[in-house]
Amino acid sequence: MQKLPPISNIIDFDTSRLPQLEVTRQRNQVQPVKNNIADLHRQLVLQLQTSLEADRLLSMFFDTVRGSIPVRGLNYQHASTDLHLELGENAIHSMHYRLNHQGENLGELILRSDCHFDESQLTQLEALLPCLLFPLRNALLYRSVILDALRDPLTGAANRVAMDQTLSREIEMARRRGGLPFSLLMLDLDHFKSINDRHGHQGGDEVLKAVVACLKLQLRNMDMLFRFGGEEFLVLLSNTPLEAAGIVGNRLCEAVETLPFVYKGEAVPVSISIGCATYRFPESLDDLLRRADDALYQAKRNGRNQLRMAI
Ligand SMILES: Nc1nc2c(ncn2[C@@H]2O[C@H](COP(=O)(O)OP(=O)(O)OP(=O)(O)O)[C@@H](O)[C@H]2O)c(=O)[nH]1
Structure with a gap:
């Protein structure tokens, strides 16, 4: 089995690359990418407001992101709500992110691709990832409330x-x-x-x-x-x-x-x-x-x- 590299990327609201993107692109004069990402960002923010199901949110995120970045597959895990999700296909290259919101662990995300993500793709990706955090946090809260309602607190068996x-x-x-x-x-x-x-x-x-x-x-x-x-x-x-x-x-x-x-x-x-x-x-x-x-x-x-x- 392929050994996964340790997770080194932490995505927090504060680490959003969108403001940085503005500066970087102005310096490099690559305006269309900025507009494209800003549009995608807006589109994602709106889309991700439409569901409280974590798997649905991740699937929307995956579909939107792969419209502009060559992402082949997405893998997501959130241990405490027992959520494991695999979307798309496996591929040899991957980026690993630990998603955080105010110190709260929102799960681990792996994005897979057939070739290395270049710096511009990573910038785009990391500009879009923060859109996921707040909706995902609400969805995970919702999921844990539902799980608690269906679980026996003593043994953890379903009730x-x-x-x-x-x-x-x-x-x-x-x-x-x-x-x-x-x-x-x-x-x-x-x-x-x-x-x-x-x-x-x-x-x-x-x-x-x-x-x-x-x-x-x-x-x-x-x-x-x-x-x-x-x-x-x-x-x-x-x-x-x-x-x-x-x-x-x-x-x-x-x-x-x-x-x-x-x-x-x-x-x-x-x-x-x-x-x-x-x-x-x-x-x-x-x-x-x-x-x-x-x-x-x-x-x-x-x-x-x-x-x-x-x-
Ligand atoms: N510790 C504990 N005891 C429980 C719980 N729920 C039910 N009980 C006890 O389970 C016992 C069930 O006893 P009985 O229905 O007489 O059955 P039993 O002694 O297992 O006898 P058989 O089923 O005929 O083998 C009762 O003493 C209940 O008080 C619980 O959540 N925790």
């Missing part, structure tokens, strides 16, 4: 609101496509009341966090984990038929059972029970959840720490 929205969408898609298989794993910690009784609520909370971290390690990026009750979780496995979902479910049981969890020096044995159900076109969401719940009930009745498949 009940997110679960209802996601499952409704998944059913809708499965129905439209005529029933692509997706599966649900309904999960519940075993004897969690005794864990709370023995180790206190704080100990119980630590167990919940450790279990979520353990489950996430076992799941693929596209699988979604929701906490929908106190010690109840649901995993959505898109494009996954019953047999494959059973394999994942067994793997989760095993991973949690072998979790070496220690609280205040004492080993705490933890296990989960799972009910697994695969969507059957055209059943309703309630029916699917009821089947997963019945299977979970069977797993509990059968001795816990196991997976049961829904009928």
